[in-house]
Amino acid sequence: MKSFTPFLALALFSAPLDAQSPVTREQTADQQFLHVLNRAAFGPRPGDAQKVRAMGVDAWIEQQLRPERIDDSAFERFLTGYRSFAVPQSEMVKQYAELQRERRQQKRNEAEDSANLRRTAQQLRSVVGELQSSRVARAVASERQLQEVMTDFWENHFNVYARKGGPMPFLLTSFDRSVIRPNSLAKFRDLLGAVAKSPAMLFYLDNARSTVDSTHESLGMQQRSRQNSGQSRRPQQLRNAGLNENYARELLELHTLGVDGGYTQEDVIEVARALTGWTMVAGALQPNAQRRLGMADAEPGSFVFRPEMHDADDKVVLGKKLKGGRGLEDGEDVLDIVAHHPSTALYIATKLARRFISDSPPQSVVDRAAQTFTKTDGDIREVVRTILTSPEFFAQSAYRAKVKSPFEVVVSAARALGAQPDLTPRNALVVAYLGQPIFGHQAPNGYPETGEAWMNTGAILNRINFGLYAASPRFAGNTSDAFGGSQILSAPRDKQVDAVASALFGGAISPDTRKILVTGDNPMLGTTDANAGAAGIANATDGEEEMMMADARPAARQQRRNAQNGSMMQAPKLTGFAQIVGLAIGSPEFQRR
Numbered sequence: 001m002k003s004f005t006p007f008l009a010l011a012l013f014s015a016p017l018d019a020q021s022p023v024t025r026e027q028t029a030d031q032q033f034l035h036v037l038n039r040a041a042f043g044p045r046p047g048d049a050q051k052v053r054a055m056g057v058d059a060w061i062e063q064q065l066r067p068e069r070i071d072d073s074a075f076e077r078f079l080t081g082y083r084s085f086a087v088p089q090s091e092m093v094k095q096y097a098e099l100q101r102e103r104r105q106q107k108r109n110e111a112e113d114s115a116n117l118r119r120t121a122q123q124l125r126s127v128v129g130e131l132q133s134s135r136v137a138r139a140v141a142s143e144r145q146l147q148e149v150m151t152d153f154w155e156n157h158f159n160v161y162a163r164k165g166g167p168m169p170f171l172l173t174s175f176d177r178s179v180i181r182p183n184s185l186a187k188f189r190d191l192l193g194a195v196a197k198s199p200a201m202l203f204y205l206d207n208a209r210s211t212v213d214s215t216h217e218s219l220g221m222q223q224r225s226r227q228n229s230g231q232s233r234r235p236q237q238l239r240n241a242g243l244n245e246n247y248a249r250e251l252l253e254l255h256t257l258g259v260d261g262g263y264t265q266e267d268v269i270e271v272a273r274a275l276t277g278w279t280m281v282a283g284a285l286q287p288n289a290q291r292r293l294g295m296a297d298a299e300p301g302s303f304v305f306r307p308e309m310h311d312a313d314d315k316v317v318l319g320k321k322l323k324g325g326r327g328l329e330d331g332e333d334v335l336d337i338v339a340h341h342p343s344t345a346l347y348i349a350t351k352l353a354r355r356f357i358s359d360s361p362p363q364s365v366v367d368r369a370a371q372t373f374t375k376t377d378g379d380i381r382e383v384v385r386t387i388l389t390s391p392e393f394f395a396q397s398a399y400r401a402k403v404k405s406p407f408e409v410v411v412s413a414a415r416a417l418g419a420q421p422d423l424t425p426r427n428a429l430v431v432a433y434l435g436q437p438i439f440g441h442q443a444p445n446g447y448p449e450t451g452e453a454w455m456n457t458g459a460i461l462n463r464i465n466f467g468l469y470a471a472s473p474r475f476a477g478n479t480s481d482a483f484g485g486s487q488i489l490s491a492p493r494d495k496q497v498d499a500v501a502s503a504l505f506g507g508a509i510s511p512d513t514r515k516i517l518v519t520g521d522n523p524m525l526g527t528t529d530a531n532a533g534a535a536g537i538a539n540a541t542d543g544e545e546e547m548m549m550a551d552a553r554p555a556a557r558q559q560r561r562n563a564q565n566g567s568m569m570q571a572p573k574l575t576g577f578a579q580i581v582g583l584a585i586g587s588p589e590f591q592r593r
Contacts, residue, residue: 041145043412093301188378277310403451406434467586
């Protein structure tokens, strides 16, 4: 087994990642069809390459850049199967607050009937599981593939963590459906503003409890001072509170300018001061309390600006003065400043080029994308168009230059097999087994964007085992139709290999991979003799599914721990055509996009 590991690692990383800017499209026509489907979509479904060929690559890209014009009604009907999607965020947060009160009451009164509590708690726990399941289902089956790719990109860029505690699980569905997804190809300033006001981000990075510190005057105090002839008093609930810099720091370092974007610690403090009072309604308040706090019309789980929490003194952010005495405008001005900063244009352009082209994208395309960002006032659609139509995108060096993340591996396998979307948590749980639980990264920097972070011996073995799992009956929806119909089952093995290679890779596979597919002998599978891991996925309960999918451990460390404690996915024993398909999905070629 050890002798085979270097081959797999070499195959995964042998494609060059740096490239000089070409003047024409270097990829062949067939390569271009597969390339756009693997970069601007989550891989081809049966018949997709032919569809792109008929439309033309550029026409297909243009269609995907306008998701609002793509009919996705069939998939939208599928989404109605997620019961939690019909419950407004305000109602979920209200139910959560009521559940917490009932739990406290139950501790005081043991005679309290706990059946309703358990039922409500289970319903609330299922919210995260359904959202995670829907993320996979959308990526598998939505016709708006580029929108799904961009949603995946931005939800990693603006990372939030499901197990933060409190009402966090019940803020994520709105974050996905109302904040990120509709703005994924919009103006960056609009996206940034939606994120900044989203209760999920406000709670995750603690801005919801950030208040003016004792050295500055709050806007509420200024207003009361004017009304009461100079007499003011700091509200009791704020006397022990203070400034929290978490969101301000990540806004500059991770969301906009980048770590080398030219800001200082003083800028972090000034941004944090400008954003004081940007908070949320955490639960169901009594009407009198809502009126007293100026939130009479605010719903539970919604954004609200609270003047008594806001620092009303002068501020200077990145050299620009924000005059004192204002309120919500301070934060809006900060978002304007950072969204239009040259460092932000370069930072976002670099990250998008890294996503679509290579781990080390050519500076030429990064510069052009940054120029587009600046010229179009941060129009994400135009920046993505610049990248997807660039010569660098269609360079030979970009073809299969990216290692797939676990999410991409699972989704692309489902699409390649022609699988139908699945309401159960199984496929999202597989993503977690491979090291990338959805909404499960605790740190604000999101999951790794480069291939080496996903690849080690344990990860490679896990992916090989997943390939066999995907080809087994446990993986919902897979059929032989993706590879030429039922007649392929009676063909000689070498013809079956040809059919699978053609469907998955356009026919291009290495001699080593072909040998494995023909012989059925993969040396790395010598130690796997059970299918317990796959069975565990198939039989997981909602509670187990949420627990396993929301694990916070960093990807590489979780993969190693899986291997050490035996929870690594195990390979079911397959023979014949299913074995060929499984080994192909686990091959180095399929692990790249």
